[in-house]
Amino acid sequence: MGGGMGRLLRRSLLLGPALFIIGFFMLLPLFLMGYVSILERGMAGGVQWGQHTVEAYVRFLFERDLMDNLVVNIDYLRIFARSFLLALSTTIIALLIGLPTAFYMSLQPARWRNLLIFLVTIPFWTNLLVRNYAWILLLRDSGLINGGLQWLGLSSEPIRLLYTPFAVGVGLTYSFLPFMILPIYASLEKIDLRLVEAAYDLGASKWQALRRIVLPLAMPGIAAGSILVFIPSLGAYVTPELLGGSRQLMIGNLIQGQFGAARNWPFGAALAFVLLALVLLAMMLYARRYRRAPGQA
Amino acid sequence: MLKRRGNPLWRFPGVAPTAAFVFAYLYLPIFILIAFSFNENRLATIWTGFTFDWYSVALNNSDMIRAARNSLIVASSATFIATLAAIMAALCMTRERFRRQQAVNAVIALPLIVPEIVTAVATLLFFVIIGIRLGLLTVIIAHTVFCIPFAYLPIRARLQGMDPRLEEAASDLYADPWRTFRRITLPLLWPGILSGAMLAFIISLDTFVITYFVAGAGATTLPVYIFGMIRIGITPEVNAVSALMLLISITFVTLSFLVGRMRR
Amino acid sequence: MKRTSLLAAGVAASLCMGIGQAADANELYLYNWSNYFPPELLKKFEEDTGISVTLDVYDSNETMLARLQAGAAGYDVVVPSDYMMEIMIEEGLVERIDTGEMENFANVTKPHDSPRQDPERAYSAPYLWGTTGFTYDSARVEGELEESWKEFFEPRAELSGQIAVLNDEVEAYNAAAYYSGIFKCTEDPAEAQQILDVLQAQAPHVAMYQSDGTIDRMAAGELIMHMQFNGAAHRAKQQRDSLVYVYPKEGMSFWNDNFMVPKGAPNLENAKTFINWMMAPENIAIASNYTGYMNAIRGSSDFMDESLVEDPAVNMPEEYADRLRPTEDCSVKARELRNRVWTRLRS
Incomplete structure (x- = not known):
């Protein structure tokens, strides 16, 4: 198919639009932000153009004590670690319930399947805040869930669900579930049931069929879904605030605050770059582990 | 195609119950939300009685209707452009192999990784520097940027591990790359495209920090409008608008389902 | 694919609608x-x-x-x-x-x-x-509360876990500063530490730091005490008579x-x-x-x-007029301290 030139042309035509849009409207602004992160903060917010300092990055790990000496400060590291843990658990839970759901969807008759895709996303035509408020109504002491538990006689007085890590987990998993289900479904849907039949004919058990046929097929979807759930939930701040009561900061709230009440743009930008570096590093390690590039027969 | 019912995978333990649980989980808050749109009380969280009033209040709130319309315009435009770009990129990234492929992947994932507020301020600074007038267009551009990875990843997942021989056979048959694409590749890709497009659409509908910063005067979208209200407390008016959005989505889905059936 | 063209038509139509609203003078x-x-x-x-x-x-x-x-x-x-x-x-x-x-x-x-x-x-x-004070539900507290931030920062046992603080760096910090008698724009780290101590001592009793939906929460009786703006307090009181808005004697933001x-x-x-x-x-x-x-x-x-x-x-x-303290824009150094206090409180 074509020579080297044709191939190069085709490649740039195909990749062009996506790379142009992201390159021009994301990468360039981001360079601007990189510059902001090494500027002095403005007196009233904003920055002082042309005045350089690395203070913002130093501040991530150190603070100045009374004598103006640098001492280690792990406040921000703790917030990062907490957000990573929360994002990780959200991803795992979403995977555990999302994978069987996607599998179920892919086993439905062809004409129902597209409808199921819509069915997964319809709830999200409503609004993020309104959905979180609905969860507040469900989870609060006098809410439906506590009412149900008491009616069933499982508990005698309300259990505190709202404003706990549990509530944040429920809310975050809810918000990101479609982002796990749909990519897995997209890669599972091409399952060839004749393969499974054949495996059974050869005496394979259900679990073997699952492990040998279904899981490998789902793998690209699982990878895509995990990225789509893990990374956005790292920066989530609405749900931790509304359902978690904001007793503990997350990366999202922390960075948001630097552009808000703290009016410290350079530090906000620097925090974002630390986060960016960590995530890119994780992605690189992940890619290195699974070197066998997918898509190659 | 084999009869799926006969397949033992159908009865794989735990699959159907988990799926049932997940759908219940997805729709439980939605029912609550709709129920409270009929709440008489001005405070959304305290039930006092039944009324339809909030629907007429919502429909008469021209600012909110304008915001909802802006939201739909932005989401559908951004989804359309982002999905097209994502399809092309995914085709290239899974069919070919070249150096720096990981770097391209990282660039496409970039909009996911950078926290919203930082993207928002950066994009606004950038627009101002290059002199684009803020308006609905700037919102569409900004949304397209971060919709791309949401459309791209499911489509790429779909393409990975797909048998390239099918297309090769087809291109031998038709010898016309466009027809090969339309007759073979696109139908094969469809579940991935639909998934990616839906994810891009719902993420665009929910994004408000970026919108808030890059929108021009009067180009507010629904999430920005609603976010503005919560400081005081959400009124059932917002639930009513959400229920109306659901109605639109259900109409859309039903129509596309019916069209699909008629064409069969 | 017909579906794509359908989608494209929809997009085009909605775009035209959007552009229709051009400027009028x-x-x-x-x-x-x-x-x-x-x-x-x-x-x-x-x-x-x-x-x-x-x-x-x-x-x-x-x-x-x-x-x-x-x-x-x-x-x-x-x-x-x-x-x-x-x-x-x-x-x-x-x-x-x-x-x-x-x-x-x-x-x-x-x-x-x-x-x-x-x-x-x-x-x-x-x-x-308006002013920023706190509201409590008199029906759910024994006796009358003192008009003091003490009730808010060192709550009685029955109020533990029933208190909400505005998720607002400035308001929360300032209230703690009034209570500890420290200038809210202090540039002295030792004084900022004292403010942090007040907030940290209160933290175990706080149900949430939240600025949104304060009216709903108090009107629904979800909590007993809430830091609040007076207008929000008024609107909550209209739903629940037993709410009382407090003007703390140590001072409050106006x-x-x-x-x-x-x-x-x-x-x-x-x-x-x-x-x-x-x-x-x-x-x-x-x-x-x-x-x-x-x-x-x-x-x-x-x-x-x-x-x-x-x-x-x-x-x-x-x-109450002499209890009001005008808000102030603090120096960069003071804001730096304030932000560190507010971050450490919840890190």
Whole structure:
């Protein structure tokens, strides 16, 4: 198919639009932000153009004590670690319930399947805040869930669900579930049931069929879904605030605050770059582990 | 195609119950939300009685209707452009192999990784520097940027591990790359495209920090409008608008389902 | 694929709809706090003057500032609070409008006619003002509570886990500063540490740090005590009689919001018309009725709801006047300390 030139042309035509849009409207602004992160903060917010300092990055790990000496400060590291843990658990839970759901969807008759895709996303035509408020109504002491538990006689007085890590987990998993289900479904849907039949004919058990046929097929979807759930939930701040009561900061709230009440743009930008570096590093390690590039027969 | 019912995978333990649980989980808050749109009380969280009033209040709130319309315009435009770009990129990234492929992947994932507020301020600074007038267009551009990875990843997942021989056979048959694409590749890709497009659409509908910063005067979208209200407390008016959005989505889905059936 | 073309047609159609709303000359772009301006008042203004208004909203002074600083334009009127007013004048972000010479300015009561940040009212006009204290449910506490931040920061046993603090760096920090008798703009790390100690001692008893939906929570009886703005307290009280708004004796923040015109406003004359119109008692009263906050216009109480005039949370009894502390914009160093305290509290 074509020579080297044709191939190069085709490649740039195909990749062009996506790379142009992201390159021009994301990468360039981001360079601007990189510059902001090494500027002095403005007196009233904003920055002082042309005045350089690395203070913002130093501040991530150190603070100045009374004598103006640098001492280690792990406040921000703790917030990062907490957000990573929360994002990780959200991803795992979403995977555990999302994978069987996607599998179920892919086993439905062809004409129902597209409808199921819509069915997964319809709830999200409503609004993020309104959905979180609905969860507040469900989870609060006098809410439906506590009412149900008491009616069933499982508990005698309300259990505190709202404003706990549990509530944040429920809310975050809810918000990101479609982002796990749909990519897995997209890669599972091409399952060839004749393969499974054949495996059974050869005496394979259900679990073997699952492990040998279904899981490998789902793998690209699982990878895509995990990225789509893990990374956005790292920066989530609405749900931790509304359902978690904001007793503990997350990366999202922390960075948001630097552009808000703290009016410290350079530090906000620097925090974002630390986060960016960590995530890119994780992605690189992940890619290195699974070197066998997918898509190659 | 084999009869799926006969397949033992159908009865794989735990699959159907988990799926049932997940759908219940997805729709439980939605029912609550709709129920409270009929709440008489001005405070959304305290039930006092039944009324339809909030629907007429919502429909008469021209600012909110304008915001909802802006939201739909932005989401559908951004989804359309982002999905097209994502399809092309995914085709290239899974069919070919070249150096720096990981770097391209990282660039496409970039909009996911950078926290919203930082993207928002950066994009606004950038627009101002290059002199684009803020308006609905700037919102569409900004949304397209971060919709791309949401459309791209499911489509790429779909393409990975797909048998390239099918297309090769087809291109031998038709010898016309466009027809090969339309007759073979696109139908094969469809579940991935639909998934990616839906994810891009719902993420665009929910994004408000970026919108808030890059929108021009009067180009507010629904999430920005609603976010503005919560400081005081959400009124059932917002639930009513959400229920109306659901109605639109259900109409859309039903129509596309019916069209699909008629064409069969 | 027919489906793609269907989608494309839909997009094209909706785009055309969007572009249809081109500019017409007689308009005004108002950029205000969310839920802070009654829709019926906008309608009244449109009927009275023939100017059509587009309202966009923001949720904090700082986000509004960040947008204007980054260069977003297109608004005719914005509504910054006192300390933000000062910043915006200093940064040259606003137009001089000489409010003092407007027809209705004579209606403005003292001391609002000459605020510290804009003594001649050259750049601004008063909108509404209020205080930040706390509310509690008297039906769920034994006896009467002291009028002190002590009840809030060192709560009685039965209030533990039933308290909410505004998720607002400035308000929470300032309240703790009043309580510990420390200047809220202190640049001394040791003093900031004392403020942190107060907040940390309170933390185990706090159910949440939350600025949104304070009215709902108190009206629904979800919690017993909540740091709150007085207007929100008033609106919560209308749903639940037993709520009491406290004016703490150690001091409380008193703030006011003002109309200003950003530099380069596209409809400068309309902005002035609007600002003058808002200083008429019958107009501003509608805003007070809607939001539950007091205004600074003489004669407006004739048009205000009785419940508002009678509520001590809104219509402050004279004896509390010396408890009010104006808000201030602190130095960079003080803000740095404040942000570190606020972060460490929840890290």
